[in-house]
Amino acid sequence: xxxxxxxxxxxxxxxxxxxxxxxxxxxxxxxxxxxxxxxxxxxxxxxxxxxxxxxxxxxxxxxxxxxxxxxxxxxxxxxxxxxxxxxxxxxxxxxxxxxxxxxxxxxxxxxxxxxxxxxxxxxxxxxxxxxxxxxxxxxxxxxxxxxxxxxxxxxxxxxxxxxxxxxxxxxxxxxxxxxxxxxxxxxxxxxxxxxxxxxxxxxxxxxxxxxxxxxxxxxxxxxxxxxxxxxxxxxxxxxxxxxxxxxxxxxxxxxxxxxxxxxxxxxxxxxxxxxxxxxxxxxxxxxxx
Amino acid sequence: xxxxxxxxxxxxxxxxxxxxxxxxxxxxxxxxxxxxxxxxxxxxxxxxxxxxxxxxxxxxxxxxxxxxxxxxxxxxxxxxxxxxxxxxxxxxxxxxxxxxxxxxxxxxxxxxxxxxxxxxxxxxxxxxxxxxxxxxxxxxxxxxxxxxxxxxxxxxxxxxxxxxxxxxxxxxxxxxxxxxxxxxxxxxxxxxxxxxxxxxxxxxxxxxxxxxxxxxxxxxxxxxxxxxxxxxxxxxxxxxxxxxxxxxxxxxxxxxxxxxxxxxxxxxxxxxxxxxxxxxxxxxxxxxxxxxxxxxxxxxxxxxxxxxxxxxxxxxxxxxxxxxxxxxxxxxxxxxxxxxxxxxxxxxxxxxxxxxxxxxxxxxxxxxxxxxxxxxxxx
Numbered sequence: 001x002x003x004x005x006x007x008x009x010x011x012x013x014x015x016x017x018x019x020x021x022x023x024x025x026x027x028x029x030x031x032x033x034x035x036x037x038x039x040x041x042x043x044x045x046x047x048x049x050x051x052x053x054x055x056x057x058x059x060x061x062x063x064x065x066x067x068x069x070x071x072x073x074x075x076x077x078x079x080x081x082x083x084x085x086x087x088x089x090x091x092x093x094x095x096x097x098x099x100x101x102x103x104x105x106x107x108x109x110x111x112x113x114x115x116x117x118x119x120x121x122x123x124x125x126x127x128x129x130x131x132x133x134x135x136x137x138x139x140x141x142x143x144x145x146x147x148x149x150x151x152x153x154x155x156x157x158x159x160x161x162x163x164x165x166x167x168x169x170x171x172x173x174x175x176x177x178x179x180x181x182x183x184x185x186x187x188x189x190x191x192x193x194x195x196x197x198x199x200x201x202x203x204x205x206x207x208x209x210x211x212x213x214x215x216x217x218x219x220x221x222x223x224x225x226x227x228x229x230x231x232x233x234x235x236x237x238x239x240x241x242x243x244x245x246x247x248x249x250x251x252x253x254x255x256x257x258x259x260x261x262x263x264x265x266x267x268x269x270x271x272x273x274x275x276x277x278x279x280x281x282x283x284x285x286x287x288x289x
Numbered sequence: 290x291x292x293x294x295x296x297x298x299x300x301x302x303x304x305x306x307x308x309x310x311x312x313x314x315x316x317x318x319x320x321x322x323x324x325x326x327x328x329x330x331x332x333x334x335x336x337x338x339x340x341x342x343x344x345x346x347x348x349x350x351x352x353x354x355x356x357x358x359x360x361x362x363x364x365x366x367x368x369x370x371x372x373x374x375x376x377x378x379x380x381x382x383x384x385x386x387x388x389x390x391x392x393x394x395x396x397x398x399x400x401x402x403x404x405x406x407x408x409x410x411x412x413x414x415x416x417x418x419x420x421x422x423x424x425x426x427x428x429x430x431x432x433x434x435x436x437x438x439x440x441x442x443x444x445x446x447x448x449x450x451x452x453x454x455x456x457x458x459x460x461x462x463x464x465x466x467x468x469x470x471x472x473x474x475x476x477x478x479x480x481x482x483x484x485x486x487x488x489x490x491x492x493x494x495x496x497x498x499x500x501x502x503x504x505x506x507x508x509x510x511x512x513x514x515x516x517x518x519x520x521x522x523x524x525x526x527x528x529x530x531x532x533x534x535x536x537x538x539x540x541x542x543x544x545x546x547x548x549x550x551x552x553x554x555x556x557x558x559x560x561x562x563x564x565x566x567x568x569x570x571x572x573x574x575x576x577x578x579x580x581x582x583x584x585x586x587x588x589x590x591x592x593x594x595x596x597x598x599x600x601x602x603x604x605x606x607x608x609x610x611x612x613x614x615x616x617x618x619x620x621x622x623x624x625x626x627x628x629x630x631x632x633x634x635x636x637x638x639x640x641x642x643x644x645x646x647x648x649x650x651x652x653x654x655x656x657x658x659x660x661x662x663x664x665x666x667x668x
Contacts, residue, residue, distance in 0.1 A: 016356050048388055129366075
């Protein structure tokens with residue numbers, strides 16, 4: 001009886017560089033399995049951080065509605081000054097900007113969620129051994145939950161501006177997938193870099209901020225300046241962010257071919273970055289002490 | 290920083306970094322540590338701060354991997370590196386049980402079935418539905434420990450967390466630890482030697498990442514540790530109206546009184562000679578000798594007036610000899626503190642704390658600082 005008991009017991013072995021020994025494709029299988037096994041942990045942490053963040057606030061969850069409304073007010077104001085010459089975008093400019101910036105926010109949210117994968121759980125990471133991939137998904141879920149609420153507010157505001165979203169909006173969840181892949185890919189790398197080299201992570205952050213201005217979301221893509229035009233064309237986010245926006249307001253993808261290429265590249269980048277995270281994180285964690 | 294980037298870039302291109310060699314300015318946090326522990330065994334780890342104790346526990350619980358060597362663990366690990374990992378202060382005790390339980394690797398159903406046991410053990414009462422931020426540190430420890438205990442691990446790893454909490458609960462925890470060793474092995478860190486002595490079956494003394502003592506003679510291990518690393522900090526206080534000129538210790542057994550710490554056998558006669566001066570204005574005084582153990586608890590005291598001995602100031606150096614017949618101090622390490630005060634003990638002229646370290650040699654008897662011998666007979 002005792003023998004079978006011993007045989008049934010899980011044997012854990014810790015060795016140096018264990019994760020390197022896993023094959024390139026095997027790592028993704030292991031990581032996916034870890035995520036599935038951690039679903040309860042993801043849910044518990046999500047609950048903790050999502051609901052608890054509004055627990056001690058007077059306005060509570062209504063805070064989520066305040067941000068998009070303030071956003072639209074500022075764009076309407078800027079538009080009234082006549083300072084902005086966005087070009088013809090086919091719909092009222094504030095509505096155009098609102099959807100565009102919220103898609104940009106979605107992308108940045110994916111990036112930031114991934115970037116905080118290690119730091120958000122810093123205290124936990126040093127105390128308990130668990131699959132840290134779970135934190136990426138918890139962070140992303142939290143971001144999506146916040147996004148979803150603002151998304152509905154935005155749709156209502158669109159209707160106020162007499163822009164009726166197209167029925168193709170049902171493809172929206174699919175269309176934003178590459179935004180997640182790209183955001184998480186850069187974010188996971190930034191997450192590790194932020195622990196070993198703070199300077200580089202600051203540069204990444206600033207670069208991400210600048211990217212918004214070379215993506216046609218607060219202006220139309222018909223820019224007269226040739227340099228700007230070519231930057232926009234080479235910027236993958238132009239295709240990814242604008243497609244997410246266009247599927248809602250125009251019911252089509254922005255340059256389907258460009259979008260598709262960026263989709264595939266983002267996916268590959270994500271897989272590489274995920275693998276890198278998996279083999280490197282334990283070395284990185286040693287530096288968090 | 291540079292090494293971190295090098296490692297990260299190497300990983301990017303799939304190059305393994307050789308972790309078995311040190312680079313410039315690196316050092317081994319732990320080196321050549323090796324032990325086996327079976328079910329029923331309790332390994333106590335002691336060492337000064339920074340000796341690698343927590344790092345060892347983190348390696349064992351899989352928080353980060355070793356750079357060389359191998360760790361093999363059979364069964365479920367329950368690690369309590371710090372109590373209440375992930376507790377959210379704004380959530381209630383009830384919600385935190387589920388949260389913390391999940392973090393420690395229990396399923397929701399498992400927590401549900403053990404919920405009542407967890408809460409009962411933690412003795413939270415009505416606080417269960419209050420936010421954890423309103424808990425005292427003792428209550429937090431109780432709840433956190435209770436959750437970890439109910440994981441029912443095969444290997445339980447406990448960092449020094451039972452320092453907080455009232456005595457009653459501590460006792461309960463140590464009893465619980467002893468109880469789970471029927472099914473599990475326990476590895477724990479403590480700075481509290483009596484607890485290590487009471488429950489450990491094996492001991493590991495770490496110093497700068499190396500094992501300096503290892504074995505199942507726990508008392509010898511603790512003795513080794515305290516004599517090597519826990520030198521008492523001597524300090525002087527008081528009004529300064531008395532000054533010690535000389536202090537000499539000797540025993541009948543061994544005359545090598547210059548050794549530090551001073552050593553004598555259990556139940557040997559101890560002699561203390563004190564040469565001191567009192568300020569001219571002071572007529573008389575009281576001297577007390579106190580033996581403190583390594584936890585700085587007073588183990589035994591001796592007052593000159595209680596032995597009907599009076600100390601009169603005649604202006605010259607006063608020389609007193611104190612003889613302790615068959616000193617019954619428990620084998621272990623002590624420090625001697627000399628206090629010179631006025632008759633009412635209102636004014637302390639001089640308190641010389643830890644003037645000498647004393648080591649009582651002998652085999653293990655019991656836990657109390659004084660081990661009396663008496664005449665036993667049948668009646």
